[in-house]
Amino acid sequence: MPLMEFKSTREGYGDALDELGQSHANIALVCADLTKSTESHKFAQHFPEKFIQIGVAEQNMAGIAAGLASTGMTVFMTSYAAFNPGRNFDFIRTQICYSNLNVKIIGSHAGFSDGGDGATHQMLEDVGLMRSLPNMTVLSPCDYWEAKKAIYAACKIKGPVYIRLYRESTAVITKKAGPFEIGKWQTLAEGNDVCIIGHGPVCAEALLAKEKLQEKSVSAQVVSACSIKPLDTDCLLALANSYTKLLVVEEHQKACGLGSAICEYLADKHPVKVTILGANDVFGQSGKYHELLAKHKLDAKGICASVLELLEEKNST
Amino acid sequence: MPQHKSHVHAQNSYILDLEKIAVELRQDVVKMLLSAGSGHSAGSLGLADIISALYFHILNVNPKSPNDPQRDRFVLSNGHTCPVLYAALAKKGFFERSLLKDLRKIDSPLQGHPHMGSVAGLDFTSGPLAQGLSFAVGLALAGKMAANLYRVYCITSDGELQEGAVWESAMFSGNKRLNNLTWIIDRNNIQIDGYTEDVMPLEPLRAKIESFNWHVLEINGHNMEEILSACDLAKNILERPTAIIAHTIPGKGVKEMEYKFEWHGKPPSKELAQQALQELRTLEGQIESDYD
Structure with missing residues (x-):
């Protein structure tokens, strides 16, 4: 293969969210003590008034995200996939999906990309959990650019979206230009x-x-x-x-x-x-x-x- | 609350009105549960006075503009007690009273547990315990972020406090000093399997909540003046959120049900419903009040 650029999908999310913060006044970010490692820190630094540190409390985070979204905000809710949606599934199901609220659930470090933490921090069941929920959209981007586009696309639609991200820097295999549409491969x-x-x-x-x-x-x-x-x-x-x-x-x-x-x-x-x-x-x-x-x-x-x-x-x- | 007595006395007719509404809500609850054939009697009856106070005096909500961004928000976290909320929403004019008989019926907007937006004025979804408080915290936070002055009221049950997530929300709101949030705890001492202090003791409850940096008030949850005074006082506590531990009697108003945990999740039989309605009718206008 020719020389390749390596970048993570979580960086694609972090960059997209930071850009969206500039253009969308109504975005809020909630995060459960994993701001840097989920690449949420750029948004958090640039828009401190729209960033809410929840602490290590993923269930509370999901309920708060739903409450915020019910007033018209687009809420990004970020942690590791093992805890979000792993830990807070019931809150996501009832407070976010059943109420069909505009919350974008970001599950980072999914699959095996957990930096050596092992089975407890890997997440191999999240797609099943999320795709079984009515009203939910489920996206799993393959590289940096697809991740960035997926975040933009998720922001454009109303309603809950689960976006699965990975810790590892992996080959950038798509281009910056080119369309991305939810429901299109x-x-x-x-x-x-x-x-x-x-x-x-x-x-x-x-x-x-x-x-x-x-x-x-x-x-x-x-x-x-x-x-x-x-x-x-x-x-x-x-x-x-x-x-x-x-x-x-x-x-x-x-x-x-x-x-x-x-x-x-x-x-x-x-x-x-x-x-x-x-x-x-x-x-x-x-x-x-x-x-x-x-x-x-x-x-x-x-x-x-x-x-x-x-x-x-x-x-x- | 002697310091408020003269104020209340001067306008005691509205206290009597609120007490009367509470009786009517109880009558509706009995009829709804009988028609549904399932549902939760004890908590729904026990909350009638607080719901009456909220919907007919405290909350700034208007059925003519149910989506007004400035409206106060109410969240009933113990969603199983929703019959009394539905009765209040109908009475307030958010939807037709004729819908009440459809509680828990197929395709009815009046689900067994509240579903956001299924009827006008219903701003939340609840059922799985402990979720409502976190949702209410999100609403309070949104109000702060938008410099919107609405207040948020959340009722939880007491058995619900055995859920750890409640304390995640309590910790967060105490630390963020969400003074626009009032948390009312329906302290009726029962849960499905028995008395809370037998199943999993909650006491010392006041000290627990205070240690999470909340201002805590304790009231008789059937005394209209105390309910109103406490909610009023909560508005003036600026440095932290306020929790009101409302001591209530499960099944209040129907002798056969009062104090009995067995009535947590049961509807009345036809015979008992008739007896209960009779009791509630004779109670009308005779609910205990200092100013009667």
């Missing part, structure tokens, strides 16, 4: 033998896998499914028409993530074989980010091997 690389659908920084691993596969004369399409809810059903149907087998890669439990959402839709509308790469009903552990990805076969090597297995299966049937 982005093809990162064209192909015609197999399709890999991912969300989050594992999309960069999928692109690296594509290069390895090319050496074996396999052409893979790679799609970033940032919009997990709503799904891009037009794109998904087109993919199901073009390919008999899809590979979904995600830093999430195989149960109830993007792969499950895709299966729920396609099982009814256009059944094809879907294989999901993710945490297989296990907790994470401490370790370097890439070691953890490798352990769960979510690195380029693991994805490449899974694609070849999938194609083998195809050839043998």
Whole structure:
């Protein structure tokens, strides 16, 4: 791969929020003692009158966010995904989603990107929790630029949005220019033998896998499914028409993530074989980010091997 | 509250009016619960006097402009007692009284627990305990941020205080000195499984709340003058938020239910409802008052 820039999705959020603070008078930010590590500090420094330090109290934070939003504010509510929505799910469900309030829930350090903290601080169940809630939109950007655009898009719509972010600096694989729309997926690389659908920084691993596969004369399409809810059903149907087998890669439990959402839709509308790469009903552990990805076969090597297995299966049937 | 007596005495007719409204709210609660066939009797009846005081004297709310940004906000965190709130909203004119019979019925806006916006004047969602106070804190904070002078009133139950999240909100508002927030605790000493001091003791409650940097008042939650005086005084406590521990009798007004935790989550039978309405009718105009 050519020389790449590495930046985190949480930085994309922090930069976007700081910019939005300039143009939107009605934004407030609530944070539970993780201002710097969630990249919320720029907004907090530039707009101290709109920043509310909650302390380590994620449930109270969600209730306060709902109260603020009910008066017409757009409220960003930030912590680690393990606690927000991990800790405060009931408050999000009842106070924010059931009341359909304009709160943007930022869950950073999702997936395995927790800086070695281990299973307690990793979050592999948040997509399932959030996508099962009525009124909720769920976004999981693949890189810095997609994160920035996702924050802008979330700010534009009324109602609750969950945005899943990652701690790690990962390859910037999309461009500053180019559209972003909630409910629309982005093809990162064209192909015609197999399709890999991912969300989050594992999309960069999928692109690296594509290069390895090319050496074996396999052409893979790679799609970033940032919009997990709503799904891009037009794109998904087109993919199901073009390919008999899809590979979904995600830093999430195989149960109830993007792969499950895709299966729920396609099982009814256009059944094809879907294989999901993710945490297989296990907790994470401490370790370097890439070691953890490798352990769960979510690195380029693991994805490449899974694609070849999938194609083998195809050839043998 | 002797210091307020002369003031109250001069205008005691409105005290009597508020007491009368409380009886009417209780009658509505009994009818609604009977019609619904399920629901929470004890807390709904016990709060009738406080709800009457709030909606017919204290709160600056107007059914003609239910979304006025300047309006006072009310949050009933113990959402299971919402029948008495619905009765008050209907009486105030936020929606048709005929809706009351649809409590808990399919497709009714009067859900078993309050859902924000399902009827005009309903500014919050509640049910899972402890959430209402955090929502009220958000409202109070928004008022401060917008330099809007509305006040926020939040009622919680007492059993609810066993939820840790209540104390997150108490700590936050004490530290932020949210003097536009009044927290009323319905201290009726019961919860589903028994008496609070048997299930999980809350005492010393006043000291607990004071240690979170709140101003605390204690009142008889069925004495209209005390309710009004305490809410009035809370407006003048500028350096911290005010909590009012309102000592109430669960099931107040229906002898068969009074003081009994068994009536926390039950509606009356048809026979008991008839008896209760009879009792409440004879009570009308005879609720204990110094100025009667």
